[in-house]
Amino acid sequence: MRTVVITGSASGIGQATRQVLEARGERVIGVDLHDADVEVDLTTVAGRADLVEQVSALSDGRIDAIVANAGLALPLPATVAVNYFGALATLDGLRPLLAGSPAPRAAATSSMASLHPCDEVLVDAMLAGDEAKALARAAELVSADQGHLVYASSKVALCRWLRRNAPTPEWAGAGIPLNAIGPGIVVTPMTQDLLTTEAAREALAAQVPMPLGGYMTPDVPARLLAWLVGEENTHLCGQVVFVDGGSDVVIRSDSTW
Template identity: 65%
Template sequence: MTRTYVITGAASGIGAATAALLAGQGHRVIGVDLHDADITADLTTHEGRAALVSHVTELSGGRIDAVVANAGLATESTATVAVNYFGALATLEGLRPLLSGSDAPRAVATASMASLFPVDDELVDACLAHDEPAALHRAQQLIDAGQGGLIYGSTKRALVRWIRRNAATPEWAGAGIPLNAVAPGIIRTPMTDSFTATEESSKAILEMVPMPLNGIAEPAVVANLLGYLTSVENSHLCGQIVFVDGGSDVVIRGDSTF
C-alpha cells in the first residue's frame, strides 16, 4: 500500500535517510527543508510554518498518512529554540488535520538523548507554555551568559514532555493517531561533523555520550526506526520516546524509569 509521508529536515542526515528509505519502499515522500526539497520553508518563522502547511496541503491534495517532524538545529542560537520546539509543534499540529483522511495515520518527532542532560528549566517552561517570545528571550540570556550549550537539550526536553502530555489526548490517540518520538544518540550527520570527523573527536564525544552498543551510528539506523513508527504496523505505541542511542539512556539512567 502506497502511503504519503511528510518529512521535515529532508535534505540531509536522518531526514534524507528516512526519505530514501520510504521512497525505496514505493511510498510518496514530500520533503521539507531550507533547500533541495519539495517544499522550501523556514521553520524559525510564523510565515515559514504557515507556508509548510499550505504547500503540503496543495501537494498532497489535502490528505497525508504520516508526519515526521525531524527538522532540527544544534547551534547555540535562538533559532534552535524556534526550530526544535516551536517548528516541530507547528509541523505536527498544523498537519494533523491532513491525517484525518488516512486509514492508518501516524506522527513522530525527532528528539535526542540530549534531553537527558541538564537543562534550563526556565527555557523548558517557556516552551511548554507556548510562549515563543519568552523562550527566545531566555535563550538569548543563556547565550549572553555563556550558557548557550543548555539550549539544545532544553528544547529536546520540552519536546519530549509535549509528546508525553499530548499523545493520549482526544486530538491524537482519540483520533487514532499514534504520536511518538525517537531520541537518537550520536549519529553521523552534517550536524555532528565537528564531533565525529576524527578518531580523537569521536572518542571525546563518546566519553560524554556513552554508546557501548556499536558506537556512533549512521542515519539509516534512525531512519529504520522512523519507518516503523510511521508504518501501518505501529498501531499501539503511544507517547513513547524511543532511544536509539547505543545504550546512552541505559548508562545514564539505569533502571530509574521503573
C-alpha cells in the same frame, strides 16, 4: 500508496528516512530550506504557515504520516525556534490532513540529549507557548556562556509536550499514534563539527556513551522512524524510543523513566 511528510529531508536522518520510505513504495513530501519539495524556514511563523499551505496543495489535503525531524544543534535561539516551535507547528498544523488516512501516524526526532541537564526557565517558556520569551531566554543563556543548555532544553520540552499530548482526543482519540525517537550520536552534517578530532570524539563519548556499535549512520534511526509511522505501529503512544547504542541505559541504569 501512503504519503508521508518529512521535515529536514535534505540531509541526515530526514534524507535517510525518505530513502527508506521511498524504497518501500511510499510517496514522500520532503520539507527543508533547500533541495526539497517544500522549501520553507521553520524558524519563522510565515514559514510554518507556508509549510501547511504547500503540503496541503501537494497532497490534495490528505496525508498518512508526519515526521517532524528538522532540527538544529547550535547554541543559538534559532535552535529553540526549529526544534520546538517548528516541530509543534509541523505536527499540529499538518494533523488535520491525517483525517482521511486509514492508518494515520506521526513521529518526531528528539535526542538522547533530552536526558542531559536543561534550563527549566527555557523549558517552561516553550511549554507555555511563549516563543518570544523562550527565544529571549535562549539568548540569555548564550550570553552567559551556557549555550550548551539550549539544545537539550529544546528536546526536553519537545518530549514533555509529546507525553502530554499523545493520549489526548486530538491524537490518540483520533487514532493517531504520536511518538518520538531519541538518537545517540548520528554521523550527519549537523554533528560533523563535533567529530573533527580524536580529542573531540573522546570528549563526546564521555557525554554520550554508546557501548553497542558506537556512532551510527543515519539509516539506523531512519528505520525506526519508518516503523513508527508505518501501519504496523498501532499501540505505541507518547513514547520516546532511544536508539542510542546504550547511552540511556548507561546514564540512567535501571530507571525506566
